[in-house]
Amino acid sequence: MRVARVGAPGAERPVVVAADGALLDLAGLTQDVDAAFLASLADLDPSTLPGLAPPPGASTLRFGPPVARPGKVVGIGLNYRDHAAEAGMPLPAEPVVFLKSPTSVSGPSDDVVMLPGSTTTDYEVELGVVLGRDLRGECDPHRALAAVAGYVLAQDVSDRALQLERGGTWTKGKSADTFCPLGPWLVTPDELGSPGVGGVRLRLSVDGDLRQDGSPCDMVFGIGELLCYTSGLMTLEAGDVVLTGTPAGVAMGRPEPRPYLRHGQVVEADGGVLGQQRTRVVDPGYGTIALDEEAAAG
Structure with a gap:
């Protein structure tokens, strides 16, 4: 479903x-x-359920984030073997956990609004897990999976300078408004069938250039393990979202000049049964930046 x-x-x-x-x-x-x-x-x-007719005159129908404002968004870092390798970091001995603000959640076709003038905004396609009931201190991965309401396609947009260079606080670089596109829909576990999330393929392109192409099969820690670990740190509540990591191909892991996102670019993410996203990158300071550059040149 x-x-x-x-x-x-x-x-x-x-x-x-x-x-x-x-x-x-x-x-x-x-x-x-x-x-x-x-x-x-x-x-x-x-x-x-009764059918729902699209609104009169609507050529396109906007999908919002499939979950109403989550209480929290929990992120997991370096959870794909190939991503840890491209970052030049060893595989984590235990999950790397950070938080994204609930206000970072946006729809799958909404603009991704960079922090003004950012030159280090990065993309990360991810599999998101949505909790259907509270989970606290769970030790059994199978019981933890039973608390999952469904799975979503997600992006963990990150400003790398804020994340890594200005105090080393990951949440700071990952919590801007629109930095967590979700959707278009939540897919219940039975819809995925066998082999479940292992059969999901995560792909992301920027202006048609394929940057990421991976599978949750490359995860260091499986979903049940992640839910057990995080529920031991904090109560996971129904409606919370856990982002499970990203495969290789992010801009930060590429050679210089790293292809960080720029104003006007289009990011497309594809999760197969999880659906597709198409977001435009917007720098709210672009007009001011352009005027400054023109003044400097003239």
């Missing part, structure tokens, strides 16, 4: 996306895809 939220920002409507792309209305069951709804998601029968 694929659960989504469609409509204008702040006015999204909860839906199920059928196999043929038709939208089934969830508004009669819940006002939003929130913690209470996620806890009962496994019992939902989509065949009982």
